[in-house]
Amino acid sequence: MNAFAPIATATDLSPLRRFVTDFAGLLDDTDDLDRILRDGGGLLADLVAQDDWLPEEYARPHPERYQQYLLHCDSAERFSVVSFVWGPGQATPIHDHRVWGLVGVLSGTERVQSFHHSDHDGALVQYGATRTLHPGEIEAIDPREGDIHRVENGQSDRTSISIHVYGANIGAVERATYRASGEERPFISGYANTTLPNLWANLWDISRKA
Numbered sequence: 730m731n732a733f734a735p736i737a738t739a740t741d742l743s744p745l746r747r748f749v750t751d752f753a754g755l756l757d758d759t760d761d762l763d764r765i766l767r768d769g770g771g772l773l774a775d776l777v778a779q780d781d782w783l784p785e786e787y788a789r790p791h792p793e794r795y796q797q798y799l800l801h802c803d804s805a806e807r808f809s810v811v812s813f814v815w816g817p818g819q820a821t822p823i824h825d826h827r828v829w830g831l832v833g834v835l836s837g838t839e840r841v842q843s844f845h846h847s848d849h850d851g852a853l854v855q856y857g858a859t860r861t862l863h864p865g866e867i868e869a870i871d872p873r874e875g876d877i878h879r880v881e882n883g884q885s886d887r888t889s890i891s892i893h894v895y896g897a898n899i900g901a902v903e904r905a906t907y908r909a910s911g912e913e914r915p916f917i918s919g920y921a922n923t924t925l926p927n928l929w930a931n932l933w934d935i936s937r938k939a
Contacts, residue, residue: 777833790816806898820881828896830870837889851911
């Protein structure tokens with residue numbers, strides 16, 4: 730049995746289906762990272778412009794920790810699409826990615842603080858001001874410029890949800906969390922779900938109505 734078996738859903742997944750198709754087409758057309766982040770960011774902005782397409786089972790918070798749900802992984806693992814669901818007060822540890830990424834806020838807000846290694850002793854120091862991302866806003870993760878950050882729910886009393894796109898099957902990438910000293914702790918995140926949304930579930934109904 731597949732670890733990630735598609736499941737049927739009553740939600741209209743056509744926005745997500747268009748997104749993964751268009752994003753795959755973008756990667757077919759170019760490997761230029763600047764263009765991927767620019768044009769891919771535009772595609773993600775279109776996706777998160779509406780918040781009614783994400784199935785409920787991939788939008789559920791957990792009482793103790795944020796959830797990372799895989800929505801789609803390209804067959805060649807060139808990119809993956811993930812919903813991050815943050816309960817009140819939940820946050821990531823300081824961590825890196827080691828691949829490019831795009832983050833789009835679907836609902837609520839997120840606060841992001843970047844870090845870099847001190848030239849003096851390698852300890853982590855904050856880099857720039859804390860950024861607050863609101864629904865519809867997009868942020869790029871560019872390893873060429875540094876990709877160490879910490880993310881937290883910007884809402885103290887409700888759930889926030891964001892859609893992330895990474896340049897790999899991010900749940901299988903060996904990355905690191907960091908102590909304030911700069912010490913790395915390797916980790917592989919995996920995913921919270923064992924089923925995938927069926928992006929083609931309603932195509933038969935659509936063709937029948939055509």
